Amino acid sequence: MAVKAEILSNQQVSRRYFHLKVKVPNKQLFPVQAGQFFHIKCSDDAKPLLRRPLSIFRINEEECTLEFLYLVKGVGTKALAQRKPQEKLDILGPLGKGFSLKEESENILVVARGVGIATLSALAFKAKSKNISCFAIISARAKEDYLVEAELKEAGVEAIFVNDEDGTSDPQRVKLLAEALIKEKKIDGIYTCGSRRLSVLMKQVACEHQLFAEIALEENMGCGIGSCYGCVCQIEEEERIRPVRICLEGPVFPLEKVVFA
Template sequence: MLELEDAVEAPQCCHSSQGCAPEPQFAVAENLCRVVSNQWVNDEYKHLIVNGPEVALRAQPGQFFHLACPPDQNGAALLRRPMSLYRVSPHEGTIEFLYKVQGLGTRGLAGLRAGDTLDALGPVGRGFTVPASAGHILLLARGVGLATLTPLADWARSKGVSVTAVLSARSEGLVMSADYLKEAGANVLIVTDEDGTSQVDHVEALIRSTHAARGLDYVATCGSNRLLQLLQRITADLDVPGQIALEQHMGCALGACFACVRPFRKQADTQDLTYRRVCWEGPVFDLQETVSW
């Protein structure tokens, strides 16, 4: 484990419709982390494990780290890259990321080797808030969006909460985290484009039958506009609360630069819009307040 820089104080900036966003209840630091491993899990994704200092190990489900990506042969990314938390193990002293190698920043990350240093600002953002009374929750995501939801399975196991996880991908070979979620006690349902089970009507029937068999108390999703619209419709009909973790390009990740602003409904039952920073008011937002894209 390497040096931990001084924690930085997150700025207080006014939210356009709700006054000033409250001071976050977590520390943010520039963490210099030692790479433990950085392995391919399939043709598109890599799994990165690093040793993190104490402040980084306090990361909660839904939070993220702002990574300084090292250069590759084509140069270096100008800005840091936001990366959602995949797993954190305070006992082992490790933080894990699951990422798709597709651009300059992630190609730089892909070149990290055991023993290298990764500069990870965080933990940043406001994570998931599951109702205290929840006994059964649904996780629904596609592709790398699964990485953001996986920490909720660990949380649920620690609280005695049951989990149903619907994992969507183009093919069976691109389904990730299924074994880990099963080990965490989740009921895992896999749907793919390859066999046609990822069609919206099939996924909707799957969720509704799950709710009918054992009521859902909360749902969470990440990243997909199609899944957002699907869950908005279902949860409004079934009166089930839910949240979505959003993916967004960012500048500072601390709410100061306003580079990650998106429109949201002021309340779930209105079409009146406001604007919120994904890094500061999120990245996790109320399902019904989130505007589809």
């Protein structure tokens, strides 16, 4: 469903990232699930023509508000960063398939890189509402790129932050951290987003420890509703590799099935 949402705030939260909060006219587009996304018309001008997909970061059905966290990257997100409170923003969604939390789950691990924490924060809040403990490894380029520390605390997440600058984000080190958490905290599910390298690593870890695992994939998108086939990725199922559209069949997939090129 496309609605005109009112921008409540659109603030820069660090050197490269913005936080956007909007109010939607009514509850019609709820429920919104962690892992789903909205396809956003960043500007009222003809350019950029295509919408840009952003994952839901925080959901407040009671107050009809949605929040997004985004990296200012190119023409679309630069235009979005210019938008001001009280302006109307054309958002299409919620789209795609969200994360699944198993009924019997007690302790989950989220492994995020960069703005991948946006979608995984929404999952952490969902986990909290179900009394599931959430642990996190958050990877970033530099300490100044650490995002949403306050929100993670609010969601009760025990987070370990690692970064490229001091070498703590080295994949082998992250693997050791993840394996220690799996053992000590009795992790029963892994969720990842934001880095191909970490996703490959987590696929291996989940496989070795026989853990349920999901990934939220990100790919450049055209229509966002399955018509253009612009966001196809490969899935391996029953010993067969088949193409799937991230916007329609994802963006969340079982990690074990995703074929990383």
